[in-house]
Amino acid sequence: MYLSRLLVALLALPLLAIAAIRLYLSRKYARLPPGPPSNWLGKAAEPSGRSWLALEQMQNQYGPIIAIRNGPFQPPSIYITRAAPVLELLEKRGATTGDRPSNYVASQVLTGGMGLLFARYGDKFRRLRKAVHQLLMPKMAEAYGPLSERAARNMLRDMLDDTTNFKDVFHTYASSVINSMTFAKRNKTHYTDPSLVQALAWNRELVVAVTPGGYKCEAWPFLRYVPGYLSKPRAAFKRQLQDYLDKTRNVQREMTEGHAPPSFVKYMTERQQEYGLAQEELAWLSGSLYHAGSDTTAVTINHGLLAAAKHPAAQSKVKEELDAVVGSDRTPSFDDLPDLPYLNAFIREVYRWRSPNPRGFPHRMMQDEELNGYIIPKDSLVYGVHWCMHRDPTLFDDVDTFKPERWLETDEKGELRLRQDMRHFTWGFGRRNCPGMHIAERSIFM
Ligand code: HEM
Structure with a gap:
């Protein structure tokens, strides 16, 4: 008798625990936006693969603010598919939505806690962001003009030499621009360059780290201490840091010899005290610009080429404008930029048509916020879904x-100009928007 009661109690315990968890979650998240149903532990499937297409479908069912529940131990993910609520939350209320997820592998193991992209909102973030901002603001972006122009001429030659492999040619171009900007590298960075191949391998590690479920230690922290479990990302970080330290030391040696050309490393070394950066931090911050900006720029140029091939009428209009403004005796320069409204509109439409970051990049909520009648809870990860x-x-x-x-209007003199009342969302939002946008825009224009 006693035994059978004990057995019943033992069997009832898990059921009671599940009921308690479900009750706790339903109270905690009573005003969470709608989203797909969750399993018995309160966890719904995170959209994966081409998640932005799934989210576009989901918005028909759940509306533009979608919550994916992540069970009792992880905050939910919130995907917002319309501009108005994204701008309200991530821009107008940027002071409480500027944090990043605490992804251990991405923010600690792969970057040694030194990267800006994954820096938690706080003093260190402000210090790193200020340093990067100083260097990438529009005035500075202009100063890098000749570098981009030279790299663009090389790219055109490469495209003529190899008409079958534009993707890699664009990688070479984007990497050359960023490497000459950060480390004053004079010669081009070919896509087969060992340091580029190594950096791309690191990028692949990062993709795994930020993919939901990529590393189980995000949900089960004890796994971090299992010998060998994180050896791959640890080794990738070590290799990458060594590469950046070597390049940084090269620039600093040239500085002491008095012949270092302008570069991010030179600029930062001159202000190392002011920004309070250790040598490793300085090297990593400089090198990480490559990770943030090279792939994205190359992919966008690729999309531009796709758009031109798929839309020959728009391509002809760009060509007509280039023929009229630049002619055929020279290549375009940055001075032509204001006189090419159709080309500028074409590029904006490329950003809209195929976003380089279609799912958006996560911001972490620093406190509960009410949005359109829902509560977006503290710690949840919010994505403004660029594609949608x-x-x-x-x-x-x-x-x-x-x-x-769609991006153009006619001014009082009857001339075409870019509309000022429209924007795209390629550069992200609020206090975490892309500080490299001016550099990227100029590289893409070239
Ligand atoms: C077409 C090219 C590029 C695209 C589409 C792009 C897009 C983005 C996006 C969407 C974010 C996240 C914004 C958010 O969280 O709301 C970001 C962050 C960032 N980007 Fe870019 N980017 C590009 C090029 C560059 C370049 C060339 C650099 C540097 C030279 C750069 C440096 C960064 C950095 C450091 C961050 C992290 C900012 C932070 O977390 O505070 N990006 N970028």
Whole structure:
């Protein structure tokens, strides 16, 4: 009798525990936005693969603010697919939405806690961000003009030499621009360059680290201490840091010899005390610009080429404008930029048509916020989904059509100019928006 009661109690315990967890979650998240149903532990499937397409479908069912529940121990993910609520939350209330997820492998193991992209909101973030901002602001971006122009001429030659492999040619171009900007590297960084191949391997490690479920130690921290479990990302970080330290020391040696050309490392070394950066931090911050900016720039140029091939009428208009403004005796320069409204509109439409970061980048909530009647809880990860926002019919008509004209208007003199009342979302939001946007825009224009 006693035994059978004990057995019943033992069997009932897990059921009671599950009921308690479900009750706790339903109270804690009573005003969470709607989203797909969760399992018995309160966990729903995170959209994976081409998640932005799944999210576009989901918004028809759940509306533009979608919550994916992550069980009792992990905060939910919130995906927002319309511009108005994203801008309200991530821009207007940027002071409470500027944090990043505490992804252990990405923010600690792979970056040694020194990267800006994963820096938690706080003093260190402000210090790193200020340093990067100083260097990448529009005035400085202009100063890098000749570097980009030279790299662009090399790219054109490479495209003529190899008409089958534009993707790698664009990688070579984007990497050359960033490496000459950060480490004053004079010669081009070919896509087969060992340091580039190594950096791309590191990028792949990062993709695994930020993919939900990529490393189980994010949910089960004890795994961090299992010997060998994190050896791959640890080795990738060590190799990368060594490469950046070597390049940084080269620039600093040239500085003491008095012949270092302008570069990010030179600029930062001159202000190392002011920004309170240790040598490793300085080297990593400089090198990490490559990770943040090279792939994204190359992918965007690739999208531009795709758009030109797929939309020959728009391509002809760009060509007509280039013929009229630049002619055929020289290559375009940055001075031509203001006189090429159609090309500028074409590039904006490329950003809209195929976002380089279609899912968006996560911001972490620093406190509960009410949005459209829902509570977005502290610690949840919020994504402004670029793909869906760029297809928001309240902002863009005829969203499936590639239409550079949508970005243009005619001024009082009857001349075309870019509309000032429209924007795209490629550079992200609020206090974590992309500090490299001016550099990237110029590299892409070239
Ligand atoms: C087409 C090229 C590029 C695209 C599409 C792009 C896009 C983005 C996006 C979406 C974010 C996250 C914004 C957010 O969380 O709201 C970001 C962050 C960042 N980008 Fe870019 N980026 C590009 C090029 C560059 C370049 C060339 C650099 C540097 C030279 C750069 C440096 C950074 C850094 C350091 C961050 C982290 C900022 C932070 O967390 O505070 N990016 N970028």
